[in-house]
Amino acid sequence: MIPKTLGQLKNLVFLTFGENKFVGTIPISIFNISTMTILEQVISMGGNHLTGPIPESISNASNLMEIQVQDNNLIGKVPSFSKIRGLNWFNIDKNNLGGEQSTDLDFLYSLTNSTKLENLLLLHLSTNDLSGNIPPKIMGLSSLSIYLDLSQNSLTGSLPKEVGNLRNLGELSLNENKLSQQIPSNIGSCTSIERLYVHDNFFEGHLPSTMSSMRGLQVLNVSNNQLSGQIPEYLASLNLTNLSLSYNNFEGALPIGGIFKSAISTSVAGNKKLCGGLLDFQLPKCDYEESKWRRISGTTKVLIFIVSTLVGVTCILSLLYFFWFRRNKKASTSSSSEDRFLHVSYHNLLKATGGFSSTNLLGVGNFGSVYRGLLDQTQLIVAIKILNLACHGASKSFVAECEVLRRIQHRNLVKVLTVCSGFDFNGNDFKALVYEFMANGSLDEWLHLVASQYTKRSKLSLLERVNISIDIACALDYLHHYCEMPIVHCDLKPSNILLDDERTGHLGDFGLARFLPEAMHKLLANQSSSVKVKGSFGYIAPEYGMGSAVSTQGDMYSFGVLILEMFTGKRPTDDMFENGLDLHYFAKATLTDQMEKAIDPVMLQEIEELNKTQRVTPEGKNKSWSNIQDCLASIIKIGVACSFESPRERMDIGDTLTRLQGIRKKLLNFIVIG
Incomplete structure (x- = not known):
């Protein structure tokens, strides 16, 4: 009670x-x-x-x-x-x-x-x-x-x-x-x-x-x-x-257009005076149609038959030409892909989020808020990003994100389900993006747990962090080398990396993403280059602050900072970084003989517990710890190599991915065999 x-x-x-x-x-x-x-x-x-x-x-x-x-x-x-x-x-x-x-x-x-x-x-x-x-x-x-x-x-x-x-x-x-x-x-x-x-x-x-x-x-x-009369033709429109x-x-002839093309989506059972319609409805033929046909003379019937045949042949030839032309047209791939998306309205999203209730609010970003929602059309739980159009640059961010998302598809990218661009009930502009929902939230929430979260969720293990690093490296490798046009994300950071049920990493938030300059001529300038590069403090490449052009090496700098943050547990904006000291130089200085001081204490505790559970001699445990130290040192070196101040000195994402995969293979041997 x-x-x-x-x-x-x-x-x-x-x-x-x-x-x-x-x-x-x-x-x-x-x-x-x-x-x-x-x-x-x-x-x-x-x-x-x-x-x-x-x-x-x-x-x-x-x-x-x-x-x-x-x-x-x-x-x-x-x-x-x-x-x-x-x-x-x-x-x-x-x-x-x-x-x-x-x-x-x-x-x-x-x-x-x-x-x-x-x-x-x-x-x-x-x-x-x-x-x-x-x-x-x-x-x-x-x-x-x-x-x-x-x-x-x-x-x-x-x-x-x-x-x-x-x-x-x-x-x-x-x-x-x-x-x-x-x-x-x-x-x-x-x-x-x-x-x-x-x-x-x-x-x-x-x-x-x-x-x-x-x-x-x-x-x-x-x-x-007890409705009566003919079924209105406007229902078909x-x-x-x-x-x-x-x-x-209801009585009379059943319309044959629009919704009436489907006997699955339309139900007319129990109206005994209805006739006509498509065969699937199994209605009797309308008598007045037959009587009209009988009143037509034989010559007129022949003319109607000839004209109908010619029109039919013309339509068939036109359709064949249309489909042939469409198949050979490159733009068809993009137009057909748009049909895959759900069609949602402002009302759908309002209802899905409980009136944009604060209880469904997942987070607030630079250009809007993200809500958890349940779509009626699919009964799927989704993440809905509502753009704050009063914020300068929000509309351009929406256009840029749509332009990028319609061209990419990869298992380590957050999947966009649909977009909504229209008006709310007060006539104001409304824009939103609907993504697949990631049950485990952002990487930032896992790396920097607040006090209330320590009792609710476990911590990321060493192996999980390596796996997430590889996930994001795979996503960047795809964006930089395997897209129709190479894409630079421009805002790589833990809060833009989301984890699914299996804690697999997915890169999201393409509001600042840019196509590489050499591919720009393939796009309308106002769609691909209208968003000023900003990024996030601590993660943005230093050359961007001096007006340098967007490049994949800018993403590599952000990736290097991300790697260092994941394995040291320190944000690049930590209060300890001042007077010329930053996360890059801090990590680089510990590579010689102070590795344990650089590593996230949460991981050190995990490694110690792992050593206690291993049934090997003390010498074997020391060897296992030494091998894990080597893996950690290799990862820190990757983070340092990716975050050099000079773009020319930074590692390429392909080499980075290969090295991370090698470290994971080596680490799995220690954990399973060691």
């Missing part, structure tokens, strides 16, 4: 009990916590086994932003929320609330009578026992942008014409109620709606012609109603991916 004594706490700023196994009722005292609503302003108790009503005292928490009590066994009347002004997330889904006839929706009236309820993004009331009419003012909440879900209740009456005010809404679910009369024509004003569910009601009449304006509509389900018209009273 939830302790009643929580109401006595004085400094509580965040309260969540979600996804547990709490039983009993919600204590009234919780909403008497005076400071609870100052910062986070969240009440989250979803996914438990709570019973009883929602306490009336919830209205005392007047500054609440989120109320989440979904997926419980709550009963009774929903209390008034007239005192809560800044609510943006209200979810009571999957309970047994309601059942008091005309008073069921009183809380909605109080909710909509709030003069400052202008931030409500989501209203989720489905799967309860609510009855009565839908308050028109609910449809006047223009702030609703994620979804409005009133499904699986016992609501009656008509759908208010005020539904047209929901111009920013992404999803509307009214299914499995007892709503009746016609679907109002004002619904055509909801141009942002992507999913509309009104099935299993008693709607009647025709589908409104104004729905032709709903250009964002992807899913429409009006099945199991919308961008629908799923359409259900089943079990109504």
Whole structure:
């Protein structure tokens, strides 16, 4: 049970009990916590086994932003929320609330009578026992942008014409109620709606012609109603991916374009007066088509046949020429590759991240923020980079990153799934990139654990660090030598290296990446060279600060610093580096006889424990330690050789990769055999 004594706490700023196994009722005292609503302003108790009503005292928490009590066994009347002004997330889904006839929706009236309820993004009331009419003012909440879900209740009456005010809404679910009369024509004003569910009601009449304006509509389900008339042709012109018209009273010819080309994506079963359409729908042939054909004279039929044949032959020849020309055109590879990407909208990303909730924030960079999200289209967990377009250079960074990412593909590069470039619900420019999600975060988080992380995750072993070094070297080798046009990353650092479930390294963030000058003439200048080289302090090659051109040797300098940081545990910006001393010279000075002082203490502890577990003589242990020292010295030498001040003195990535692979092979022999 939830302790009643929580109401006595004085400094509580965040309260969540979600996804547990709490039983009993919600204590009234919780909403008497005076400071609870100052910062986070969240009440989250979803996914438990709570019973009883929602306490009336919830209205005392007047500054609440989120109320989440979904997926419980709550009963009774929903209390008034007239005192809560800044609510943006209200979810009571999957309970047994309601059942008091005309008073069921009183809380909605109080909710909509709030003069400052202008931030409500989501209203989720489905799967309860609510009855009565839908308050028109609910449809006047223009702030609703994620979804409005009133499904699986016992609501009656008509759908208010005020539904047209929901111009920013992404999803509307009214299914499995007892709503009746016609679907109002004002619904055509909801141009942002992507999913509309009104099935299993008693709607009647025709589908409104104004729905032709709903250009964002992807899913429409009006099945199991009493709709009639012909199926509108405009449905074929919308961008629908799923359409259900089943079990109504539609009649006449079925359209044959757009969504109606697929009997898998379109359902029309149970409409006994429909005819025509593609053969896959197995509908009877329309009689009027046959009668028209019979009225045509024999001569006219012959002419129609000849003309149709000539047109058909011409089309076939044109198509053959088109495909032949396309196959021989180099640009076809890039255009066809774009089709592989998912198509996502601002609403998709808003919903995937819970309204860009701070709980899903993974990190903040120079040009934007990265969120964890769950895409509806794929049910994949992804990383979503939202560009801060108010930041100087963010738009150019987006263009540069898109230009690079569409040309590269390698197992050690973070994979981009799609991009989004459009407008948010306020009409502002919006740009985002969607990447595959890396469960183990960035390399920086592993090298420099904060206190709270020491108890939650293990530390990177010597062998894992060597493996990650090889992963990034492979990525650089690909970028520098095996791309269609050589690419310089320009911002190589631990925070831009992400680790997957197996702790394999993936290089990401190509916002500053550049194509080599000798390949520039193949690209539009404003797409490939518009981003000023900046990099990150401590990792950027010194020659860039003197105006030198971008080169692969600049990446090699950053890689050398990265290697030294990985095996010494020291950032290049550490306070100890001053008066001419930097990470390069510090590591170089320890190569003679002070190796242990340079190595990350975490690795030294691991090596000592490894020696203790080896069942060999003391001489063998000393030999093993000596061999590991040799490996570490070789790695430090690589880091030093890559980070020389002069670009001409730095190692090439190909030689670096070969040496690292040799060190790993040698190290594996010591660990397994030694």
